[in-house]
Amino acid sequence: MSLDYVKSTPGFEKFMPKDYRDLIDHGPFGKKVSVSQVGTFKEIMEEHPMCAGCAMTLFIRLSLISLPNPEDTIIVGTAGCGRLAISQAAIPFVYGNYGDTNAVASGLKRGLMTRFPDKHKDVVVMAGDGGLADIGFSMLMHSWFRKEKFTTVMLDNEVYGNTGGQESGMTNIGSVLKMAPLGKKFDKIDMPDLAKTAGCAYVAMVVPNNPKRVEQCIKKAVLIAREVGPTYIQAYTSCNIEYAIPTDKVMEDAKNVENDRYQFKEYISDEAKQYLGEKWGYKEYAKKAIQTTEVAK
Amino acid sequence: MYQKREHLYKRDEPYVLKPGPEGYVPPAAASMGIELPDPGEGLIYGRKTNEDAVMEEIAKQMLTGKNPTLFPGPLVLWNWNDHAKIKAHAVLEIANEIPGVMIIPMPDYRPKYPKIEPEEEINPNHPNLTIWHNKIEVCIFVGLHCHYANLTLKMIRAGTNCLTVAVCAEQGHEDAMLTIRDSDDNKLRRLAQVIRKVRESMGIPAPTRPPYGGGKREIVTPEEWAKIRSQGLSSLTAGTPPKGMPMREGQMPHL
Numbered sequence: 001m002s003l004d005y006v007k008s009t010p011g012f013e014k015f016m017p018k019d020y021r022d023l024i025d026h027g028p029f030g031k032k033v034s035v036s037q038v039g040t041f042k043e044i045m046e047e048h049p050m051c052a053g054c055a056m057t058l059f060i061r062l063s064l065i066s067l068p069n070p071e072d073t074i075i076v077g078t079a080g081c082g083r084l085a086i087s088q089a090a091i092p093f094v095y096g097n098y099g100d101t102n103a104v105a106s107g108l109k110r111g112l113m114t115r116f117p118d119k120h121k122d123v124v125v126m127a128g129d130g131g132l133a134d135i136g137f138s139m140l141m142h143s144w145f146r147k148e149k150f151t152t153v154m155l156d157n158e159v160y161g162n163t164g165g166q167e168s169g170m171t172n173i174g175s176v177l178k179m180a181p182l183g184k185k186f187d188k189i190d191m192p193d194l195a196k197t198a199g200c201a202y203v204a205m206v207v208p209n210n211p212k213r214v215e216q217c218i219k220k221a222v223l224i225a226r227e228v229g230p231t232y233i234q235a236y237t238s239c240n241i242e243y244a245i246p247t248d249k250v251m252e253d254a255k256n257v258e259n260d261r262y263q264f265k266e267y268i269s270d271e272a273k274q275y276l277g278e279k280w281g282y283k284e285y286a287k288k289a290i291q292t293t294e295v296a297k
Numbered sequence: 298m299y300q301k302r303e304h305l306y307k308r309d310e311p312y313v314l315k316p317g318p319e320g321y322v323p324p325a326a327a328s329m330g331i332e333l334p335d336p337g338e339g340l341i342y343g344r345k346t347n348e349d350a351v352m353e354e355i356a357k358q359m360l361t362g363k364n365p366t367l368f369p370g371p372l373v374l375w376n377w378n379d380h381a382k383i384k385a386h387a388v389l390e391i392a393n394e395i396p397g398v399m400i401i402p403m404p405d406y407r408p409k410y411p412k413i414e415p416e417e418e419i420n421p422n423h424p425n426l427t428i429w430h431n432k433i434e435v436c437i438f439v440g441l442h443c444h445y446a447n448l449t450l451k452m453i454r455a456g457t458n459c460l461t462v463a464v465c466a467e468q469g470h471e472d473a474m475l476t477i478r479d480s481d482d483n484k485l486r487r488l489a490q491v492i493r494k495v496r497e498s499m500g501i502p503a504p505t506r507p508p509y510g511g512g513k514r515e516i517v518t519p520e521e522w523a524k525i526r527s528q529g530l531s532s533l534t535a536g537t538p539p540k541g542m543p544m545r546e547g548q549m550p551h552l
Binding site for chain 1: 369373374375376377378381382385386389400401402404405407408409410411414417418508510516517
């Protein structure tokens with residue numbers, strides 16, 4: 001299928017705003033762009049109303065650059081800080097009600113698979129820890145149990161940052177917040193393990209400090225979700241307002257947290273490894289797939 | 298149901314949908330008893346009228362109103378398929394019959410914060426900014442999805458004095474002052490012909506300049522315009538659009 005639908009109709013090119021002309025001429029649609037090429041192409045999200053120094057914004061920006069086919073991707077989000085930025089990206093965004101993102105994404109993905117049987121249309125849920133681990137927990141888990149083929153990305157700022165600092169299920173035990181003055185009394189939910197147990201084919205924990213790693217995780221997760229099964233990425237995206245992190249220390253904090261409780265973890269099922277190796281040319285997995293087959297023989 | 302400001306409207310008289318500003322929360326036209334037009338009809342200020350009469354009223358308003366503007370939406374701005382191409386061509390035909398018309402696109406519906414550029418574009422989430430900035434008093438919306446057209450039309454009626462025209466590919470819009478329905482490319486071309494006929498009957502000369510962008514920025518150069526006038530629109534659109542492209546079975550009229 002051609003990419004004519006991300007171009008303007010003949011005669012209207014001149015009337016399109018500069019922003020859109022740049023997107024058509026220099027955007028990432030139909031090209032393979034990488035985070036290392038930032039500055040050489042027009043990104044699909046540039047302006048945003050997020051707080052200064054917001055790590056979540058950086059992660060969202062990196063994620064959007066990393067999408068394998070942005071012209072054929074729909075993002076589903078919900079209430080929270082993240083949607084303020086994601087909804088401004090030049091790709092479709094569906095605003096699910098609080099809690100139902102993964103149910104919406106399930107229907108959307110199934111509809112797209114029926115409507116476009118010969119083409120991959122990627123669906124990515126990108127919501128906060130409150131939207132996924134608390135209020136959307138049931139829908140999230142059931143979408144995994146049903147093996148729905150889309151990616152879920154948790155923007156984990158470990159707090160309800162948008163509403164003044166209430167604790168979420170992903171807040172660390174003992175954390176004192178503006179609206180949780182006595183400190184949290186329970187452990188942070190172990191979502192990556194839950195995802196693995198529930199049958200996700202790919203699970204990763206990342207911080208935005210390492211753009212290349214974020215890119216690799218997003219690409220793998222979206223590709224695997226096309227044919228193998230659900231995938232999950234959990235990203236530490238601190239709220240520098242609620243956790244009082246000075247703007248210039250946000251990345252330093254992310255680095256410290258990465259070294260402490262948010263070390264990079266990646267789980268890929270054997271089926272997903274084989275799929276990446278055979279279908280998408282991931283050499284490391286192609287070898288492993290062959291070795292596994294030989295051992296089995 | 299709209300309750301609070303009911304005292305402002307005379308209950309026994311049909312509600313007349315006039316240009317605003319009608320206040321912060323105007324009543325939805327449907328809640329005031331205005332119905333969508335039947336096939337072959339349109340709405341003039343909320344009243345069902347023969348489509349030809351509506352087209353003539355659209356022509357008069359666009360030819361006499363201050364800063365007439367076309368707001369094309371995503372369904373005609375993006376190259377979805379051949380039908381979108383044909384419709385875009387027909388929209389430009391309308392623009393080429395209205396002297397001094399501006400074309401300000403609505404390329405998509407995403408919110409634009411911290412700010413939009415009101416000279417360059419219109420956004421459904423705050424269309425009043427573009428209307429105010431360019432001092433637009435009459436406009437045509439074409440090629441928008443219905444839900445965002447409804448939102449936009451209500452906001453414009455709430456906060457501006459702009460007369461709105463909805464050229465709709467579906468069933469029309471009761472929140473527009475003038476609307477026609479089932480607008481495929483043939484109907485768009487018919488509207489262009491009606492505008493030309495009314496313009497000539499009113500003694501208004503043909504446009505001498507190409508359509509402007511927002512803020513009356515010249516987008517098509519005078520040289521290009523001379524070419525368009527002598528060779529037709531095909532010189533602007535870099536090729537003649539496919540003619541008589543049959544629609545697929547079950548295809549929506551706007552696609």
